[in-house]
Amino acid sequence: MKHSLVSLFAVVAVLGAQGVQAETLRLLTWGGYAPEEVIAMFEAETGHTVEVTTSNNEEMIAKLRATNGGGFDLAQPSQDRITSAQEEFGIYKPIDMSRVTADLFIPSMLSATAANTTYEGEVYGLPHVWGTSGLVVNTAMAGEVTDYTDLCDPSLTGKVSYRLKRPTLIGFAYSMGLDPFAAYGDTDAYQGILDEVEAMLTECKAIVRTYWDGGDEIKNLLRSGEVVASMAWDTGGWQLNADNPDITFVAPEAGALGWIDTFVLPARGRADDAAYDWINFVMQPEIAAMITNTAGNFTAAVDGDAGVSADLKARYQGSFDQAAIDNIKWYPPVPAGLEALEGATLDRINAAN
Amino acid sequence: MASDTSRLGFYLLLAPILLWLVVLIILPHIGLFVVSISEKIGPREYETGFGNYATFFGEPLYWRTFARTAIMSIAATALTLILGFPIAYYIAKLTRGRTKTTLFLMCMIPFWVSELVRTFGWMILLRETGVLSNFLQYLGLVNGPVEMLYNDAAIMVGLVYTSILFMVVPLVTTLDSLDDSLIEAGYDLGGSSAAVMREIVIPHAMPGIVSGCIVVFMLSLGNYLTPILLGGKDSLWFTGMIYTQFITRFNWELGSAFGFLLLALSSLVVFLGLKLSGRSLSETMGRS
Numbered sequence: 287m288k289h290s291l292v293s294l295f296a297v298v299a300v301l302g303a304q305g306v307q308a309e310t311l312r313l314l315t316w317g318g319y320a321p322e323e324v325i326a327m328f329e330a331e332t333g334h335t336v337e338v339t340t341s342n343n344e345e346m347i348a349k350l351r352a353t354n355g356g357g358f359d360l361a362q363p364s365q366d367r368i369t370s371a372q373e374e375f376g377i378y379k380p381i382d383m384s385r386v387t388a389d390l391f392i393p394s395m396l397s398a399t400a401a402n403t404t405y406e407g408e409v410y411g412l413p414h415v416w417g418t419s420g421l422v423v424n425t426a427m428a429g430e431v432t433d434y435t436d437l438c439d440p441s442l443t444g445k446v447s448y449r450l451k452r453p454t455l456i457g458f459a460y461s462m463g464l465d466p467f468a469a470y471g472d473t474d475a476y477q478g479i480l481d482e483v484e485a486m487l488t489e490c491k492a493i494v495r496t497y498w499d500g501g502d503e504i505k506n507l508l509r510s511g512e513v514v515a516s517m518a519w520d521t522g523g524w525q526l527n528a529d530n531p532d533i534t535f536v537a538p539e540a541g542a543l544g545w546i547d548t549f550v551l552p553a554r555g556r557a558d559d560a561a562y563d564w565i566n567f568v569m570q571p572e573i574a575a576m577i578t579n580t581a582g583n584f585t586a587a588v589d590g591d592a593g594v595s596a597d598l599k600a601r602y603q604g605s606f607d608q609a610a611i612d613n614i615k616w617y618p619p620v621p622a623g624l625e626a627l628e629g630a631t632l633d634r635i636n637a638a639n
Numbered sequence: 640m641a642s643d644t645s646r647l648g649f650y651l652l653l654a655p656i657l658l659w660l661v662v663l664i665i666l667p668h669i670g671l672f673v674v675s676i677s678e679k680i681g682p683r684e685y686e687t688g689f690g691n692y693a694t695f696f697g698e699p700l701y702w703r704t705f706a707r708t709a710i711m712s713i714a715a716t717a718l719t720l721i722l723g724f725p726i727a728y729y730i731a732k733l734t735r736g737r738t739k740t741t742l743f744l745m746c747m748i749p750f751w752v753s754e755l756v757r758t759f760g761w762m763i764l765l766r767e768t769g770v771l772s773n774f775l776q777y778l779g780l781v782n783g784p785v786e787m788l789y790n791d792a793a794i795m796v797g798l799v800y801t802s803i804l805f806m807v808v809p810l811v812t813t814l815d816s817l818d819d820s821l822i823e824a825g826y827d828l829g830g831s832s833a834a835v836m837r838e839i840v841i842p843h844a845m846p847g848i849v850s851g852c853i854v855v856f857m858l859s860l861g862n863y864l865t866p867i868l869l870g871g872k873d874s875l876w877f878t879g880m881i882y883t884q885f886i887t888r889f890n891w892e893l894g895s896a897f898g899f900l901l902l903a904l905s906s907l908v909v910f911l912g913l914k915l916s917g918r919s920l921s922e923t924m925g926r927s
Contacts, residue, residue, distance in 0.1 A: 344887045351889070374682045374889070444786075451887070496789045497872050510768040512786075622682050629888045636875065637700040 308333040311560035314346055314361040315339070316547060318581035319415060328567050334560040343367050350377040355553025360561040365546045366617035368403040368411050373622050379551045380408035385562045390569035395586040399546055402619050411548035412565060417583035418542035418614055419453050420605075421515065422504070422523035426532040428514040433539040434461035437515055438490035447507055448517035450497040450636055452628050453543055457517060458483045460540035460615060467618050476624065480631045488638040497636075508533055521582030524601040534601065537610035544614040546586070668902075675895035691896035701880065701897075708877040709904055711791070712859040715798040719806045719855045720848065722799060727810030727847075728840070732819070746807050754801055758868050761797055762788060765869075789871030797865035802858045806851040813847030814840070849916050853909055860905050877901055 313320055317340045325336045339358070341349065346363045350356075355377035363371070372378050388396060395413040403411030423431045428442060434457040437446045448454050459466040459479050469475040495513055498504040501522055507513035508526055520542070523535025549565050551558060567573060574585040575593030582598065584591055591599070678690040695701045730742050749757055764770045765787040775781045787793060817840065825835040841848070866876035877897070884894030913920060 344889075347889065348886045351891075371889075376683070491872060494872055495786075499867065510766070512767050625888055626890070629883075629890070633698075633700050636872075637703070639873065 308335070309359075309557035309560040310334065311336045311360060311557050311564055312358045312555075313338050313564070314341055314349065314358040314552075316342065316362060316415075316581070319362060319547070319577060321576060321580040324568065324573055324576055327573070328564060331567070332560070332563050334557075334563060336560075336564070347371045347375070347377070350552050351375045353554070355379075355555070357554075358552050359555035359557040360564060361550050361552055362414060362547050363550060364617065365399050365402050365411050365413065365548045366619050368548065368550060369405045369619045370622040370624075372405045372410060377553050378410050379553050379555070380410055381412060381549075381551065382562075383409065386412060387566045387569070390566065390571075390587055392586050392588055395546065398616075399548060399586075403548065403550075411550050413546045413586035414549055414568070415577070415581060415583045415585050416544065416546040418520050418537070418544045419457070419518065420520065420538045420542035421536040422508060422518040422526065422533065423516075423536050424508065424511070424514040424530075424533045425536075427511070431515040432536060434458050434517060435486070437517065438486070438493050440493065442515060443493050444495050445512075445514045446493050446516065447495050447498050447504060447513045449499070450632050452625070452632075454487070454517055455480065455483050455628055455631065456615075457538065457540070457543055458486055460543075461538065462486060467615060470618055470621055470624065473624075473627070477627055480627060484631050484635055487635045491635070491638060520602075520605060523605070524582055524598065527601055528597070535605045537606055537613070541613040541615040542606075542610065544616040546616075671895045671898055674891055675899050677892055679890075679892055685892075691893045692900070694893060695896060695900060700875075704875040704880055705877050705900065705904065707875065708860060709908065711794065712798075712856055713908070715795055715802070715859045716852050716856045718795065719799050719803050720852060723803050723806035723810060723851065724844075724848075726803075727807045727814055730807070731811045731814035732817075732822075743811065746804055749800075750804055754864055757801060758797055758865055761793070761800065761869060765793055765796075788869060789874070791870070791874055793869040793871075794866050794874055794876075797869045798859045798862060801862065801865055802855040805854045805858060809847040809851045809854075810844060811847075813844045817843045845916065845918065849913065849918055852912060856908060856912075857905060860901070860908075 311334050313336055315338060320336065320338045325338070329335055343363050346361050347367060350358065350361065351371075354375075361378075368378065391413065395416070399411050399413040400409045403409060421431060421434070421437075423429070428445070430439070431437060431442070434454075437448065456466050459482070462482060464479045464482065466476065466479050469479055495507070498507065498516070498518075501519070504513070504516055504518050505522055505526060508516060509529065518535075520535045523533065526533040527535070549561075551561055555561060568577060569585070569587045569590075571587055571589040572593055574587035574590030578584050578590065578594045579598065584594070584602070675691055676687055676689060677685040678688045679685055695705075726746070730739060730746075734742060762769070766772070767784045767786040767788070769788075771787060772781075772785050775785060776783075821839055821843075822835055825839050830838065861878060863876070863878040863882065866874060867879050870876065878901070881894050881897045881901070884890045884897060888894075909920075
């Protein structure tokens with residue numbers, strides 16, 4: 287009797303301890319940001335379990351909006367999409383910096399992201415993975431494409447593809463000598479820029495083969511040679527470069543567009559402990575290198591590039607010299623309501639004949 | 640006592656369908672309607688009004704896409720009927736036993752994989768570096784590669800292919816129930832093939848035709864994958880617009896209004912279709 291009572295206590299104690307420590311982390315992230323091997327290492331080290339859902343910026347915000355910030359414990363939207371989503375929908379909760387090992391982050395990126403994701407005095411985002419979008423070009427067939435507007439050259443009719451999304455508007459605006467980020471705060475000036483870009487893209491429509499939607503679609507188009515120049519992400523270009531040395535990512539003369547994907551805590555997340563554990567775990571240099579090797583993009587971890595494969599480093603250096611890095615246009619936070627203007631412009635381009 | 644038990648049984652049997660209707664159909668639509676009549680005036684500020692519906696009618700792009708989607712869905716339905724009827728007639732009337740089962744099975748096999756896989760299959764066939772283009776070049780019928788993807792014809796092919804089973808199944812069922820002796824009698828009385836078809840087979844198959852058409856029309860109108868993947872830069876589809884409003888524009892209010900308009904459109908077209916064919920909904924649904 288006594289013996290069984292003791293063992294019962296032991297069982298209760300163990301269960302109780304597990305209830306406190308081991309949690310399920312529901313992670314809403316991008317493909318490649320949570321590789322299987324990293325998850326296995328994390329689960330072995332902390333006892334937490336991880337459930338991954340892959341998504342993109344817009345779907346992340348839509349998913350969290352649908353549940354008022356519930357259903358996930360950690361999400362990874364880009365830093366420019368945090369304050370406006372917080373202002374409109376209130377789907378995040380502030381980061382408790384005392385629980386984050388700040389030494390693991392490159393200080394300049396940590397402070398820049400903090401500044402960009404501050405809403406009403408609270409910081410909502412930590413930097414994780416960064417990269418750019420620019421041009422992916424088959425240099426053997428369209429070597430003359432070095433800027434966004436070069437995609438509209440009539441000699442490339444039917445051989446060009448880009449997305450009908452906001453990065454395209456912004457890239458073309460820079461290429462046309464305009465400065466859309468400077469006009470973010472001024473609705474009238476921004477509308478003026480959008481109108482100029484709209485005229486350009488409407489004219490360009492005859493050149494375009496199709497507007498691509500998914501990363502796999504554009505990779506197929508480039509790999510098959512049906513498209514020789516496109517606007518796309520750097521990683522896509524580097525992946526294709528591994529298969530076909532002619533295809534690579536080109537940083538446009540007007541500047542590649544730089545994004546930083548972050549860590550944010552959804553407002554009604556239930557496993558904050560696991561979330562902070564995950565953040566501190568994946569920002570360790572060797573883990574960050576593993577993520578870079580699968581995702582293809584570099585991280586904000588100190589020394590995170592040390593363990594990255596030599597091939598990827600070579601491709602990165604081939605696309606970016608120091609001047610190109612200095613010329614990257616980093617997305618500032620999108621003011622709430624700006625997407626409505628851009629949406630109307632994109633609709634008109636889509637409808638134009 | 641006995642009537643109490645049977646009444647209990649009645650309610651128990653009714654409960655699942657009531658739950659289904661209320662929880663999965665009526666409640667979401669009420670929610671959708673409430674969202675669709677709220678207009679956004681600032682961050683987290685909304686007021687009630689029909690502004691979203693006004694936006695739809697004020698912007699030519701929206702209602703043109705709406706009309707385009709409806710017309711193309713009707714065309715896809717007609718095409719599916721024209722292609723599906725001979726198939727169904729052959730299976731139901733001209734084959735017996737094993738052959739019949741085999742043919743029926745062959746119609747169904749493509750549906751064992753998901754719609755996404757079927758659509759990707761068509762992309763592999765139709766693209767410029769794809770199977771069909773290479774085959775035509777091999778035969779010497781064309782000189783260079785031909786692009787057959789990214790246009791409205793590709794969407795049509797995809798829509799017909801994805802929905803033809805839903806036309807063939809009800810048609811086979813109704814044609815099966817037609818007694819062969821009636822057809823024979825038609826010929827005995829001196830009717831031509833066309834007359835027999837017009838006077839005997841088609842009137843008998845009408846419930847199957849109407850219910851097949853309703854299902855195919857609904858599937859085409861509400862299809863998202865096929866038009867997005869196979870369509871080109873001018874090929875807009877209304878469901879794609881609803882997705883855009885909800886996901887990329889964060890404009891749930893306008894998206895909900897679009898959803899409601901699509902519901903109204905499909906109900907209207909089905910109603911008109913039933914009126915034109917002179918049938919009632921209960922008759923159609925009851926017999927097929």
